[in-house]
Amino acid sequence: MTAPWWVVAAIVASTAPAAEAPSLAAWHGNWAGEGEAFGKPATATLDIAPGEGGATRLVYRLHIAGTPPVAYSAGANYAFDAKGRVRGKWTDSYGRTRAVLGGANAAKWWTHWGSADVEIGRSTYVLEEGGRLVVSDSILQDDGSWRVFAMLRYTRTNP
Numbered sequence: 007m008t009a010p011w012w013v014v015a016a017i018v019a020s021t022a023p024a025a026e027a028p029s030l031a032a033w034h035g036n037w038a039g040e041g042e043a044f045g046k047p048a049t050a051t052l053d054i055a056p057g058e059g060g061a062t063r064l065v066y067r068l069h070i071a072g073t074p075p076v077a078y079s080a081g082a083n084y085a086f087d088a089k090g091r092v093r094g095k096w097t098d099s100y101g102r103t104r105a106v107l108g109g110a111n112a113a114k115w116w117t118h119w120g121s122a123d124v125e126i127g128r129s130t131y132v133l134e135e136g137g138r139l140v141v142s143d144s145i146l147q148d149d150g151s152w153r154v155f156a157m158l159r160y161t162r163t164n165p
Contacts (some may be wrong), residue, residue: 035163037053048142082106127145
């Protein structure tokens with residue numbers, strides 16, 4: 007006697023591996039970077055770690071060379087929603103808070119932030135072979151193109 011289809015489906019479903027929940031764990035760590043921001047040499051650090059309730063906490067510190075030198079910092083919390091999208095809130099040292107929405111795959115994490123009445127931006131965090139992280143920040147232009155205003159390459163400072 008052959009088992010009914012629904013019995014077979016139940017057995018297969020119960021033995022199939024569960025889909026892994028999306029995570030930003032691959033980016034967790036302490037990072038130091040160099041590159042350019044607003045057309046000037048810049049250095050930065052990123053501290054990315056587990057946060058409350060399964061979220062990821064990011065702390066960013068940017069130093070831009072020049073006269074006067076610029077110091078900027080921000081903190082953000084990111085979590086995945088039920089549809090697998092990255093959602094969060096970014097608050098910076100100028101007192102601005104921006105909602106962020108994005109996504110992630112195995113090697114790229116991206117966010118869009120801002121609003122049409124002020125500015126719309128995007129940030130991408132790309133893990134490269136060799137353990138490097140490239141972060142690019144862009145602003146949406148009136149013609150629909152994106153202008154990169156910061157690009158830094160990071161290496162992990164913790165093993």
